Structure formats: structure tokens, C-alpha cells
Amino acid sequence: MNGTILNIQRFCTDDGPGIRTTVFLKGCPLHCVWCHNPESQAKRCEIMFDTQKCIECGSCSAVCSQKCHSFDANHTFKRDTCIGCGACAEACPTKALTLYGKRISVCEAYNEVKRDKVFYKTSGGGVTISGGEPLFQPDFTAELLKMCKENGIHTAIETSGFADEKSLFSVIEHCDLVLFDIKETDEELHKRYTGVPLKPILKNLQLINERGIPFIVRAPIIPSLNDRESHFSALKGIRASMSFCQGIQIMPYHKIGSYKYELLNREYGCDGVMEPSKETMEHWNKLISYGI
């Protein structure tokens, strides 16, 4: 069983309790306008191209089987014919080309995760499958979680919750904890900002609660987009109505990943949005009042 991942990161302390290893999967059905990891959205392996670093040496075109790289006026990269093999990235002397995504088996992923088992034990930590969207590769996610659980490792996923029921149940049966993102509580705005409807997400959250799986709501708050009082009230309503909700964690907007859109030749949807001040974040935390 193979999956496509972005990265396996050790010593994570913000993706669940204790010291954790987070497996970031590639691919997400949502396309949130504020997403700071746009390279995580496409399921396929893809190249990020930093034109500032390019010295137009031509090493990439020499190894590209799909003829994606041409040098007429300047270096042009044809993204739609790229198969994501990574040969150009390996050949590039300046790292102007970087491959994001790699195929990995469940066993390979588990072998990396298990290395920190002693620290999971001493800290109450474990493994978190994140992304991207772990439910977008349900078979891989379920297998990996199952293997971890069988070996005594605490399991968690960080999910948008957008998936069919079958995929959801196949994964959550192996979860000790779910970190559940709620991007927006207004149906229309949810569709506009993320590209998908809200209703199935809330339904899945209800199913998780009915299954008795503890979860934490993670709420990205973006100034001028979803920082309304009604949104905070709706989040609190979710908390009040679901007994297995352990709390709400605000994820304040930041611009850290915005530069990546240019490297992917994409437009950033939050140009002009300002990062919240410390006082604003304190205000949000007061509004939410059921924070972690």
C-alpha cells in the first residue's frame, strides 16, 4: 500500500498532545484561499520553480523526458505536461526546481514514525496524519494508523472532514483523537472560500462525536473573511452540542506560505489581508471562550 506524502516531520508539538511525528499527505479536496501550503493541494508530485534562483544553465531540459523546460526568451516551465518525476530538480545546480511529493509505502512511513516511540511514551505523544487531507488517501491513512495503534502508538488525524462516510469510518476507527478543521460556519461563504460545501463536513463531525472519538476543533480565523462574531458563536454552538469536543483552538492567519503561490504559478487568494495583531488574537480567544 503506497501513498503520496509531502514530508514526515518529527518533534511536532502543535499537532496533538505530547511529542509527535506528523505525516503530511499530499492532496486535498479543499482549496482554501488562505492556504499556506498550496503545494499540499494537488495529489500528484509537482515541481516548484523559483525563477529568482534560475541561472538558465539548461541542466533541467537535458534530463526532462516530457520536454517541459524550454529556453526561448527565458526559462519556461510547462507545468501541465510535467509528470513529477523529479529528474530536473535533481539536476538543478541552484535548487531553483524542487520536487514536492514522494511515493512511500505504509511500512516505510511506519519505520520512520516508530523511531520516536520512546518519546511518545515519555510525553504522551504519538503520530498525527495531516496534509493536505488524510481522508483523501483513506486506504493509506487507515493502514498506517492501524499499524501504529497495533504497536502501541497514540494516533491522531488532522482533517477538514470533507469525505464520504466510508472513507471517514475506515480511518477514524483507528484514531485516538481527531483534530477537526472548521474553516467557516456559513454555507455560502464556506463554498466561496474553500471550494466545497459545509454540510457534509458538519455531518461527518456529528458522526465522529456519535462514535465517541475525542476531537478538537481547529478554526483558522482570517481577518475580514471569517472573523465575524456570528462565526465565533457558531463555533461555540458546536462545542456546546457535542460532548466529545475537547475544545476549540484558533489558528490565526499568517502569510508565511504566500510566496509559494508564485513558485507554483498560481494566484494567492489573500493578497492584502493583514496578519492579526496580538490584541486581536487575544480578543478572538475571549470570544471563543471554550479555547484549549
Next chain:
Amino acid sequence: MLSNEVYSFFMDRGEYYGAGYYEEPHKSQFERFSRALRRYFENYSLPEYKGEPLYPCGSKWRTALVNPDFSFTVAVDWRRLAEQSQDVRSVLGNDFNLYVSRVPSVHTVGGNMYTHSYPNFKRIVYEGFDSYEKRIEKISDSEVRNGLLDLMVGIRCFHSRILQVLKDAGAVESELYKALAKVPFSPAETLYEALVCWNFVYYLDGCDDIGRMDADLIPLYKGEDMTEVFRCFFKNVDVNNGWSGTLGPDYNPLTVQCLKACKGIRRPSLELRVKPDMPKEVWDAAIEAIHAGGGSPSLYNEVGYQETLARLFPDIPAEDRINCAGGGCTETMLAGISNVGSLDAGINTAFIFWNVMRRSLVSSADFDDFYSAFIDEYSHQAKNVMDSISESQRIRAKFNPQPMRTLLVDDCIDRGKDFNNGGARYYWSVVNLAGMINVIDSMIAIKRLVFDTKNMTAEELLKRLDSGERIGNSVVPHHGVDSDEVNEMAARLSNDLCAVFEEKTPYMGGKFLPSSIQFTTYLEAGIGVGATPDGRLAGEALCDSIGAINGNDVKGVTALLNSAASLCQSKMAGTPVLNLKLNSSMLPTTLPALVQGYFEQGGMQMQVTCVSKEELLDAEKHPEKYPNLIVRIGGYSEYFSRLSPEHRRSVIERTCY
């Protein structure tokens, strides 16, 4: 020049230690140095009393030319002496260089027959020096007996002069005066009296290591908060560039008081012995102290150390082993009852590797052939170093007694022997291994590039190293990323480096204990070492601890700890120091778990610097703004502003999680 001329020379200049040595030149070395100490303490320049809870306070007295030295018996400013009198310099050169270390200079990384120690503070506190004098009178060796009795005269005079200073300052009714009227000659009966005694003995010893204060003082504890008195004592340690002290493993309220007292103070370098069930209260105090800066306490695997010492020294009973402590930077010794070379030598393994690489790589048939060539040469040089240590010990035993340590460390009085000549209950020798991580990374690079993938020939590797190219930087895994291949190499190499120490016994007995304690010497140790295929250019610094070379630990702190744990640390019980820099926000939530996880895997020691990178970068540009910024370096704490620019950069580049 005659002895009485030398005597007059020193007397005229107020150099009482030097003069004392020449008072009765026909006497034995022990008696002469005892007399020197006596005159030193009889004329000790005492500072003004300013109302502190302890006295003496502040810098210990030092004259310009000749002073007692707790490591080498005597320290001489040879240059200044030569400026004043070449004749006297010549005489002293003949007399004081009877003992000279025989350790090859290339293998003195971090140490050259240094000796740190812990006086038996506890015994003096609970028995008093009057009882010591009775035991001295029973010594059959007249030289040692006479010398110690002479020294006691000097100590009593010192004590009387201290009382006079307090009297002159109008402090006769103070608790300090009342305490000093009793201690250190009678047993202490209160915690405060014990601390006053402890401080006094610390100054007698020349301000080295501070003992096991929480463990030894708790019987006198009756609920007092002595944090401020501890802090006063720690400031005395700091101003005198003193060294280490140990806390635990039976935690008590004084453990917490000491941790509170050390916050933000550079020295002593406190060592907290961590057990799996260490109470939260102690963890909280430790984390708060680390957070405050200064690098104290460092953290020690109590179970690991006790098991290792029991295995290495099966004849040492548990009641002695419990006194396990790191002296100096952090050389493993037994407080109050041992004489441990700390450090006796520091073998530059990177230097040996570089020479073998140049000599043998081209002709090596395969990797194991090359590896064996390195181990053979290393073993040969290590044995030479061990022989030189033994020879140095033999000569020192004859010519460089330590009367003060003979008085203060057991079992010298009862055996009637000098500290350097068989008096201490236990002896062993700690030897540093410098450059071990550089060798591990270099071996991996050579194995992969030259022998496995054959990416380059041996000749090409050497040529590219000579041309100034960094080899091995990005194409091979390094120590610190938790790679199975590198971890196996680390285990193999560290085991082989340590194995040779089991083949010889030091002249004074015990064992040779390998360690990895670099403190500031990792910079200079690289100067004479050419380019190595761990990504290092010629002359660049060696690795500063058993962690990764700066910048190589790219997979996070748990990967680093797993890598460090792959070394055979129980064989490096002299202490294998691991430097770790943690972001201050992560400390409370992760440090206990990281420490416990590391220790469970065999990790022995960890020292944490907690400071933000922004703070360090600013301090690098404006050191004058941060006079109190303290960082932890290879076993001890130092003010960041006092480091050389190269050291400051090195500390900053040490990865911060």
C-alpha cells in the same frame, strides 16, 4: 642563588606563598608546600565585610607572582617573574618544574593533568576541624603529620583574622560571627552554621567544586529558607570562576532552594541527577533555572551512572558510589573521597584520522582495511597517552604534593599520605576524546563515496579536500539525523575508541575513563587538523559535543537524541556531554519527556541552553548590552560576552529547536 635570597625576594614583595616555600628549604616537599600555604593564609588579604550572610566573600586573594593552585599545587606568573628577577625565575624554574606533564601536547584537548576535586565538606561540617587535628596527630609519617599540623596553624590564624574583621566591622552580635565562633573547628548544629562552614572550606580549597549541598545539609534542615544564603555562596563561586556542584538523587527542599538560588548565575555549574520518578516540583525548579539562562542545571542519568560505575568499579560500595559527581567541567568523580584526573589528557581523534587518511586511504583495499588502519594508529597513540599520564602521575606524586587536599579529601589523613601520592580513597583518570563526531561523519563519507558508490577515488577525494572543497556536506547522511547507517558507525567507532582504555591501568590506580568534554577547546583543537570529509575545511573547529556538527541535525531534536544515544555512552562515563539548545517556549512542555526518553536509551547527560536566537544575534553585535547573558559550553557555563567572536558564532550556529 641561595634559598634565603629567594625567600627575601618574595617577602619583600608580599609573596607569602612563595616565601613560605623557601623558609625551610631542607624540609620535604610536603612540609615546604604546607608552610607556603600556612604563610598564605596567615597573610591572606581579607576584604571588607559588607554585611553579607557569609564571609569571606568575593574574589580569593591572589598575589602577582606565585599562588597556590588546586590543580598543580603552585601557579607562577613566569613572565612577570622574569621581568623582576631572572635569577629567581631560574631558581623557581628548577624547583617548580621538577614535575612537568609528559602528555604529548597534541593530545591535551581540554586537559593536561588537571585535577578538580570535591573536599569532604560533609565530614568537616559534622565533625569539625578539631577532630581532624586529633587524627592528624596520629599520622605516623612525620612529613605529612608535620605539614598538616603546620597547615592547621595557618588555617586557625586565617579564621582568627576573619573574626577580627567582623569585630572591626561591628558584627560581633551577628549570626555570622556567632556561627564562626563555632565552625569550622566544632561541628555545625544548624543549617546556617553548616553553610558558613561550607563557605570557609570552599575558600580553603581554592574555590573549585562545591559539593553535594542538598544531600549533605538536609539533616540540619528545619524548614528554613536558605535560598539567599545559597545565592551568596554561589556568587562567591562565580566571582572566583569556580566549577561544579551536584544535586540529588534524593530530592529534598534544599534541592529546590539551590535551583532557585542558581537562577541567572553563571557558576557553579549545577548538575541535577535525574531519576525517572523525580518530583514535578524539582522539574519545575530546574526548568525555571534553565529558562533564566546560565545553563544550570545540566541533567544526569542517575540510573545510568550508578549502573555504569557499579560495572566499572565493582569493589566500590554503594554508599561511596552515591557520591558520584561531575567535577571541573563535568569529569566523573566521587565527592570528598577521590582524586580524579580531570582532565588528564584530550586525544585529538580527528588529528589522528586526518594523518591516517593521508597516509593509508589510497592503499586501503576496502573500507574495513582503512578503518582498521585508523583504529590501529589511534590505539597506539592512546596507549602512549595513557603511559604519559601514568608517568606524569608518578612524578607528580614525588614532587607536587597537595597539602590542602590532603587535609580536605578522604582518606588522606587516615592513610597518612598526600592526596597525589595514594592518600585518596579512590583514583581514576578521565581522558577526553576530541573530534569523535568528525571522525564518524568522515568515515561514513569515505565509505560511501570511495568504497560503496565509488563516486570518487581515494586520490580524488584527497585532492579535492586539498583544493578547499567541502566534501561530504550534502551527499551523505551525518550524525544527528538518526540514520541507521550512521548510528551503526557511531556505535562501532565509539566502542572501538573506548576499548583501548581497558588495556591499561593508571599509575595511581583505578581506570582510565574516556569522556567527551570539549568546553571551549573544540575551536583550537581543529587548528592543526587539515580538511576532513565531514564537510570541514582545514583548521575549522571540531564538533563541540556528542551531538551533531553545527547545522547537521536537520531532522529535529528527537532524531538528534536518538543519534547521540547510539554511541556507547556507558563506556564514556567520564561524561559524554551533549549540548542542546531549546527554544524557551518549548522548555516546560517538552524537556522532561526529551530527557526521560534520551536517558531510557542510554543517554547519560544533557545540558540545555535556553535562549532565543534573536537574543544571541543581538548579543553577538552588541555584547556590551548583554553582560549577564550566560550560555552553556561543553560542560560549564560562561558569559557570552567573554567568549571570543569565534566562540560566540559557534554557540549561535549550534542548532536551536
